[in-house]
Amino acid sequence: MTHPSPPNGMAAHSDFSSSWLALRETADHRARDVQPLSTACRHWLTSRAHQGPLTLLDLGCGSGNNLRYLAPRLPPHQHWSLIDQDASLLAHVGGDGSPRHDHIDELTCLQRDLSRLDQALTGDMLAGADIVTASALLDLVSEPWLATLIKQCASHQCAVWLAMSINGDNALIDHDDGNTALLEMDRHVQQLIKAHQQRDKGFNGALGTHAPGVARTLLENAGYQATTADAPWQLDCRHPEEALLAQALVQGWLDAALEQAPDQRKALMQWHESRQQHIAHGRLKVRVGHTDLLAIPDSPGMT
Numbered sequence: 001m002t003h004p005s006p007p008n009g010m011a012a013h014s015d016f017s018s019s020w021l022a023l024r025e026t027a028d029h030r031a032r033d034v035q036p037l038s039t040a041c042r043h044w045l046t047s048r049a050h051q052g053p054l055t056l057l058d059l060g061c062g063s064g065n066n067l068r069y070l071a072p073r074l075p076p077h078q079h080w081s082l083i084d085q086d087a088s089l090l091a092h093v094g095g096d097g098s099p100r101h102d103h104i105d106e107l108t109c110l111q112r113d114l115s116r117l118d119q120a121l122t123g124d125m126l127a128g129a130d131i132v133t134a135s136a137l138l139d140l141v142s143e144p145w146l147a148t149l150i151k152q153c154a155s156h157q158c159a160v161w162l163a164m165s166i167n168g169d170n171a172l173i174d175h176d177d178g179n180t181a182l183l184e185m186d187r188h189v190q191q192l193i194k195a196h197q198q199r200d201k202g203f204n205g206a207l208g209t210h211a212p213g214v215a216r217t218l219l220e221n222a223g224y225q226a227t228t229a230d231a232p233w234q235l236d237c238r239h240p241e242e243a244l245l246a247q248a249l250v251q252g253w254l255d256a257a258l259e260q261a262p263d264q265r266k267a268l269m270q271w272h273e274s275r276q277q278h279i280a281h282g283r284l285k286v287r288v289g290h291t292d293l294l295a296i297p298d299s300p301g302m303t
């Protein structure tokens, strides 16, 4: 298997493969509990008597997962701008022959490095955006980067929708979990992964699992009203598609743990071998905690 580069096992400069992103898309869409967030968003759009197209900016869009999720759930006449540094992922947006959702009037893909926000978000991109969104990006960025983004969004009164941010609420649930040494090793691996997630991913520091909490605080301090929803992956390895994602995930966890603790190679390999077997035999359930956050500018006239 080529390295899937999941968020938990990513090299310093990301090279997320389209196969990994495709694998996670179904799990993402199943995990996201859109109701409270889309209701708050629609209410906001109505309350400000929004006219003209709905303009959205998707940061770190990958192959378009977030667009495919949100477009059908938001009002029509949408203008999307999608930004990613990886041209090969951008090439998948709206590709593969899948019809573009009829809520979308305009779609623009831009290859840009978001680590330099001032250079990536040029002209009136933020001034013209109703909603700035990102999915599975926040763990990669640093607090100063996020603070700058939020400050700019606040000055333009954009809503901010940050989806699928890992929150560290992970678990491996064995149907037959009498093996306490293995459970102890699961916990140890999770600690190594959490430390790895805070290694720099090209944004001069990485928030890792602190991202949802930090984002909420920064947004509220900037005058936003935040609504959050849990969006955990719940992978049941009796289902082949979920087992495939779990396999790739556990492989990514091994890679990250080995980078974090190379001296523990033997124990980590044994742990990995056991867990991959449990996945292959459909004995494991895997939970990966994520948080979705929608922040609405607290502007006059809002109820």
Ligand SMILES: C[S@@+](CC[C@H](N)C(=O)[O-])C[C@H]1O[C@@H](n2cnc3c(N)ncnc32)[C@H](O)[C@@H]1O
Binding pocket: 007, 014, 016, 021, 059, 060, 061, 062, 063, 064, 065, 066, 083, 084, 085, 086, 089, 112, 113, 114, 115, 134, 135, 136, 137, 140, 164, 202
């Ligand atoms: C975990 S993927 C998420 C992709 C997509 N949002 C999704 O939900 O499937 C993170 C994305 O961030 C992009 N990315 C990482 N660092 C970046 C940077 N400095 N500039 C632009 N994009 C970046 C990666 O190329 C990748 O597509």
